[in-house]
Amino acid sequence: MSGAMNRTYRIAVIDDESESLASICRALKKVGYDISSFEDGVAALQSLEAFQDIDLVVTDLKMPRVDGIDLLRKVREVNREAGFLIVTGHGTVETAVEALKAGADDYILKPLDLFELRDRVHQILEKRQPGNELRFLRRQMAAGRGTSPIIGKSPAIQRLLEQIATVAPTRSTVLLLGESGTGKDLAAQTIHANSPRSQENFLPLNCAALSPSLLESELFGHEKGSFTGALERRLGKLELADRGTLFLDEIGEMPLDMQVKLLRFLETREIMRVGGTSTVTLDVRLIAATNRELARAVEQQKFRMDLYYRLKVVTLIMPPLRERTEDIPLLVWHFLASFAEEHQRPALEVAPEAMQALVQYSWPGNVRELRNLIENLVIFSKQPSLHLSDLPPEVREAPPTGGAEGPPPPRLFEDLNMSAIEKQAIVQALEKTGGNRLKAAQMLGIGLRTLQTKLKDYGMTER
Ligand SMILES: Nc1ncnc2c1ncn2[C@@H]1O[C@H](COP(=O)(O)OP(=O)(O)OP(=O)(O)O)[C@@H](O)[C@H]1O
Ligand SMILES: [Mg+2]
Incomplete structure (x- = not known):
């Protein structure tokens, strides 16, 4: 297992049936885990501080006086990270569901299949304690190199x-x-x-x-x-x-x-x-x-x-598109480029007021609706850029997201000074485009050179 390269995982096993306890411990020791065992919930609670250093608890559910769920709650007070696998006899699935609700990671039914047990233990450890493989994948995806x-x-x-x-x-x-x-x-x-x-x-x-x-x-x-x-x-x-x-x-x-x-x-x-x-x-x-x-x-x-x-x-x-409007321009550019390639058409530019309408529309059909619209526009457009009039009426006439029931729209500009407004527009365009000046200039309807001059004039060249 990937994490074993750093250190051995520590597992605590609790079961009041001594044969079952012994066989679980044996099965887990065999694959190299470091095992502590307790003959019931009471014994486990007596050494609660030992649980601070445990990665995973495998516990029987039904035990006299302190059952698996009580134990889970107590252990979580000293160790929030520990994984929990609940072992339960047939006919107690409802209680196992309770255990999941109380925060257990998984449950497994008796009679135990020891291979299944190891499999579940492995999964929980992987999930809780990101192993090497996992950290690698995460880093890759964060750097945009993953296959996402x-x-x-x-x-x-x-x-x-x-x-x-x-x-x-x-x-x-x-x-x-x-x-x-x-x-x-x-x-x-x-x-x-x-x-x-x-x-x-x-x-x-x-x-x-x-x-x-x-x-x-x-x-x-x-x-x-x-x-x-x-x-x-x-x-x-x-x-x-x-x-x-x-x-x-x-x-x-x-x-x-x-x-x-x-x-x-x-x-x-x-x-x-x-x-x-x-x-x-x-x-x-x-x-x-x-x-x-x-x-x-x-x-x-x-x-x-x-x-x-x-x-x-x-x-x-999966969040609906109307709750993440900052993604809309990105998706529009992405679909414009990919459909232009697919249909061998020139890539379209987007007029600022058209983009604004696309961002404001509520997209009940979410990304699929946006994708279909862009494909249509790419196929049927006759001009090199998209204008408000190219958009279907429901998009063109969309009230800002939130609609009639939403809160009243904020006043567009607090400060009516022209250069303050211009500055605000530039900041917003840069925010919306993730700092891409070319796209921001496009959105603002000005040339890249003009934008650069304005950024300098307003002392906004630092980011
Ligand atoms: N974040 C995204 N980035 C790029 N393309 C996306 C994104 N989200 C969805 N799509 C595209 O939008 C279209 C619809 O997505 P998908 O079929 O995955 O939706 P769905 O949630 O499964 O819908 P349904 O509930 O109707 O089955 C697909 O062509 C998909 O590639
Ligand atoms: Mg689907």
């Missing part, structure tokens, strides 16, 4: 990129939430491309597109003769994605009985083909996405709570 096609400089997008870099190398299940067109597909692909699985399959499956029975055989596959028309064995998407990534799009639309089967897979990592009699063990990373409010669907009992908690351990939120 996600464009944006807004804090929301930068945070998203950081989160993607963190989770990509792990096997964690990821839940992507966001409105239509915000880039969920793109994010799923980016996660896969930056994972150790990048050379294996990335398979998307849209849960809303198929009838329940078809969805089941699409996911799990079927044996020959399992239903009329099943003329031969067919592998499902899960099996085809073995060692790779399965992207379950519109998971919110998955029928309840399929949700049960998916949860079972996530817990056991095993499937049974429709009409089959034996199980197949798979190594699939799952990414799920939805534009529905899953929490609401859980309340309405349309989505299973246990599956929801299982999926949402790592949740990435």
Whole structure:
């Protein structure tokens, strides 16, 4: 494991069943971890200060007097960084969900599969304690050298990129939430491309597109003769994605009985083909996405709570475009350049008032809507630059974002002195273009030379 190069990870194991305790300790020692063991929660609490130096706690859930969740809360008081893996017997999944809510990283069911145990331990350590591989990837993505096609400089997008870099190398299940067109597909692909699985399959499956029975055989596959028309064995998407990534799009639309089967897979990592009699063990990373409010669907009992908690351990939120207007010019330039190349058309310039309208429009269809509009404009434009009149009416006449219900628009200028206004406009243009003078000049509708002279005149040459 990558972190082992620096130092050995320390793991505390707590279980009141002595045989189970011994076998967990043995399994973890064997792969080189440094283990401390405690025969129950009370014994662990008596040496609480020893937990300050622990990287991961593996604890049984049901123990007399001090159970796994009590222990978690106490340990977190002395060590906020420690990972938690809860071990639980069959039939206590509800409590395991409680444990996740209380901040545990993961849970695993008894009887324990020791390989699975090591796998989960490894994942939590990777996630919590960025190893070398992970730090490397992060640095690469931060320097813009990673394989991220996600464009944006807004804090929301930068945070998203950081989160993607963190989770990509792990096997964690990821839940992507966001409105239509915000880039969920793109994010799923980016996660896969930056994972150790990048050379294996990335398979998307849209849960809303198929009838329940078809969805089941699409996911799990079927044996020959399992239903009329099943003329031969067919592998499902899960099996085809073995060692790779399965992207379950519109998971919110998955029928309840399929949700049960998916949860079972996530817990056991095993499937049974429709009409089959034996199980197949798979190594699939799952990414799920939805534009529905899953929490609401859980309340309405349309989505299973246990599956929801299982999926949402790592949740990435895709911000709508109207909440990150500073990304709009970047996206406009990006799509202008790439469609100009694709359609062999000259690259268009954008008149300042056209750009302003593009920035102010609320983009209900998010990046997809922007992308489609720009492609259209590139194909149909007759002039070398885009003007307000080239834009569709809804964009041209858009009230500033926030609309009628929003707060009243701020007074445009506090100071009506002409050069103060000009200075403000220059500062804003530079901010919007990330300091790119050529683009700022374009946005202001003046030449680069003029901008440079003004910057000098106003003493604004330092940044
Ligand atoms: N930040 C971004 N940078 C560049 N392109 C983007 C970005 N976000 C989205 N796109 C592009 O916008 C289009 C829509 O994105 P995508 O299909 O990923 O959205 P989605 O969230 O999956 O939408 P839906 O919910 O409708 O499935 C794609 O062509 C994608 O490449
Ligand atoms: Mg999509």
